[in-house]
Amino acid sequence: MRALICATGLLLICLANVSEADLIANWNFNSYDGDAHTIAADRSYAPGASIEIDGTWPSTDLSASTGTSENAFGGDAPGSAVQFSNNANNGEGFTMEFSMDGWYDPILTFGGRRTGNGFDTNQLLYSTDGVTFTQFGGDFDTVQGVNYQTFLFDLSTINALDNISTAYLRIQWDGASNSSGTASIDNIQINAVPEPASLAMVGLACCGFIVVSRRRRKPRKVVA
Numbered sequence: 001m002r003a004l005i006c007a008t009g010l011l012l013i014c015l016a017n018v019s020e021a022d023l024i025a026n027w028n029f030n031s032y033d034g035d036a037h038t039i040a041a042d043r044s045y046a047p048g049a050s051i052e053i054d055g056t057w058p059s060t061d062l063s064a065s066t067g068t069s070e071n072a073f074g075g076d077a078p079g080s081a082v083q084f085s086n087n088a089n090n091g092e093g094f095t096m097e098f099s100m101d102g103w104y105d106p107i108l109t110f111g112g113r114r115t116g117n118g119f120d121t122n123q124l125l126y127s128t129d130g131v132t133f134t135q136f137g138g139d140f141d142t143v144q145g146v147n148y149q150t151f152l153f154d155l156s157t158i159n160a161l162d163n164i165s166t167a168y169l170r171i172q173w174d175g176a177s178n179s180s181g182t183a184s185i186d187n188i189q190i191n192a193v194p195e196p197a198s199l200a201m202v203g204l205a206c207c208g209f210i211v212v213s214r215r216r217r218k219p220r221k222v223v224a
């Protein structure tokens, strides 16, 4: 019995360790130049994670604004954030491209803010091919104010994104009411859970130990 309890405990510890979400892509924008449309991830599990801002968005309507520690990863300095401006760009946005190979249940978080005339009717969309995008949830507001707020989108129910070589998340800005309207975004994190294959390997090893332990037990009499 003691062996069984120990093995069960070991299994629970194993499951707890491998089912935690880990960072797979992160942008802190602290080296953003205020013009570029392609922004490589500052950290990513697999190489090649990047942001592509729509080519139709003029560089003059992009800038590096004051960043934030809101949702910063690993004690990153606030530094700068990427700022999107101008109601002429309503309906345009940017796409994050990253690998979900070996990972599932992605969660997107970031710090966001906007000006009073800024983008307040925004969409998060996802895609498995970079061509066809589907909106996730309802429209969201980046919230007016100087202070950033943390936004969280739990995409664990979108199983099409699990364990694929390239996943796409897109933020589309809308609702700005004049040319000085802005939204700023900083400290984008995508966290995910290691795929069940590795979970199953660990689980099988633990279960094997339990089975061996049980077989060694003497059979018990059945009391009617």
Ligand SMILES: [Ca+2]
Pocket (backbone or CB within 6 Å): 034, 035, 059, 060, 061, 062, 063
């Ligand atoms: Ca610029």
Ligand SMILES: [Ca+2]
Pocket (backbone or CB within 6 Å): 028, 029, 030, 067, 068, 077, 078, 079, 080, 081, 186, 187
């Ligand atoms: Ca920053």
Ligand SMILES: [Ca+2]
Pocket (backbone or CB within 6 Å): 104, 105, 106, 155, 156, 157, 158, 159, 162
């Ligand atoms: Ca999932």
